Amino acid sequence: MISDGWDAVLTGAAGLVADALAVSHGAEQSIRNRHLLDQLKAAQPDPEFCERAIEELEHTRAELQLNPTVDVAVQSALIRIELARQGERHALTHPGRLPW
Numbered sequence: 146m147i148s149d150g151w152d153a154v155l156t157g158a159a160g161l162v163a164d165a166l167a168v169s170h171g172a173e174q175s176i177r178n179r180h181l182l183d184q185l186k187a188a189q190p191d192p193e194f195c196e197r198a199i200e201e202l203e204h205t206r207a208e209l210q211l212n213p214t215v216d217v218a219v220q221s222a223l224i225r226i227e228l229a230r231q232g233e234r235h236a237l238t239h240p241g242r243l244p245w
Contacts, residue, residue, distance in 0.1 A: 147209040151219075155209075159202045165190035166199070197229040
């Protein structure tokens with residue numbers, strides 16, 4: 146079960162990345178966090194990375210619903226997002242399933 150706190154963190158992170166994705170596609174008028182527009186433009190977000198980061202955040206939410214070990218699930222998500230930032234793509238494993 147995912148706690149309200151982690152739900153807020155994952156929702157906020159996904160919202161920020163979605164805003165970065167919108168900026169990368171030139172759709173600044175659609176972002177939710179308008180106060181961060183200048184910072185998002187300056188970051189020059191990579192659309193492929195943004196899409197992957199959103200996938201990873203959604204995957205983490207699903208993992209947390211099945212596995213209450215929050216520390217491990219969040220650390221794993223951060224590692225996968227960093228690998229995606231570096232251009233590495235790994236297949237996502239369905240939550241609760243072994244990768245082999």
